[in-house]
Amino acid sequence: MAGSSEGVEDKGLPPILEQRCILQSEALSQYILETSVYPREPEALKELRQLTATDLRNAMATGPDEMQFLSMLLKLMNAKKTLEIGVFTGYSLLATALSLPHDGEIIAIDTNRKNFELGLPFFEKAGVAHKVDFRQGLALPILDELMKEEKYKGWFDFVFVDADKSNYMNYHARVVEMVRVGGVIGYDNTLWNGSVVAEAMAERPFPWYIMDSRDAILEFNAYLAADPRVEICHLSISDGLTLCRRLS
Numbered sequence: 401m402a403g404s405s406e407g408v409e410d411k412g413l414p415p416i417l418e419q420r421c422i423l424q425s426e427a428l429s430q431y432i433l434e435t436s437v438y439p440r441e442p443e444a445l446k447e448l449r450q451l452t453a454t455d456l457r458n459a460m461a462t463g464p465d466e467m468q469f470l471s472m473l474l475k476l477m478n479a480k481k482t483l484e485i486g487v488f489t490g491y492s493l494l495a496t497a498l499s500l501p502h503d504g505e506i507i508a509i510d511t512n513r514k515n516f517e518l519g520l521p522f523f524e525k526a527g528v529a530h531k532v533d534f535r536q537g538l539a540l541p542i543l544d545e546l547m548k549e550e551k552y553k554g555w556f557d558f559v560f561v562d563a564d565k566s567n568y569m570n571y572h573a574r575v576v577e578m579v580r581v582g583g584v585i586g587y588d589n590t591l592w593n594g595s596v597v598a599e600a601m602a603e604r605p606f607p608w609y610i611m612d613s614r615d616a617i618l619e620f621n622a623y624l625a626a627d628p629r630v631e632i633c634h635l636s637i638s639d640g641l642t643l644c645r646r647l648s
């Protein structure tokens with residue numbers, strides 16, 4: 401809200417326009433999905449989303465509006481080599497695979513192979529399974545292994561980070577070296593259910609698993625804002641997405 405009221409009063413606009421953040425309206429969010437996202441969602445992604453919806457943890461899947469945005473970004477960047485940390489059933493991974501050229505390459509890391517395998521038939525059906533190199537295990541040791549190979553320094557065009565929030569700082573320390581200069585890292589959930597402003601939302605108590613990682617997200621957001629190695633853009637799409645473009 402900061403800084404918005406001045407301009408609004410000057411132009412005599414109604415106070416509703418002070419609400420700049422679309423996350424404040426479920427109805428607006430639904431409007432975007434139904435008008436612009438679902439009608440253009442590739443069939444394989446739609447089917448994977450529907451399968452994932454039957455899983456109790458389906459809220460972990462990346463929002464279709466966010467992936468529509470990232471799919472366009474990947475194409476605008478001509479991205480060919482990407483890294484994903486946190487796969488679940490593969491909604492963001494499949495959207496990425498569909499956005500890369502036929503010889504695109506994705507290294508995808510998750511501790512859980514079963515969930516990845518649930519989604520795998522949709523990759524096969526869409527003809528993009530060959531782009532994915534799935535590595536099962538904890539992300540930090542896998543990243544450390546990758547970094548030992550000279551090839552992976554400045555190798556990736558795009559990195560999507562969507563695993564344990566308490567490790568975002570540790571992931572950043574590594575992936576900022578692995579993405580090429582001019583490449584982009586996307587950190588998901590950087591508004592963390594709105595809990596980043598929990599004090600201002602006292603009427604809405606947050607569950608323990610949100611509050612548990614809240615300090616890590618706050619610390620991470622503050623760190624990125626001051627990190628001279630990257631240009632950042634903190635978007636209020638979905639649950640918050642921070643894009644970092646590597647500068648040096």
Ligand code: SAM
Binds near residue numbers: 460462509510539540
């Ligand atoms: N990007 C996915 C999508 O669009 O469906 C959602 C990812 S989900 C929010 C987070 C995933 O991170 C889970 O599948 C979990 O198994 C994985 N994960 C959590 N901690 C991890 C770790 N330390 N190393 C590797 N994977 C981890």
Ligand code: CA
Binds near residue numbers: 461462588
């Ligand atoms: Ca997420």
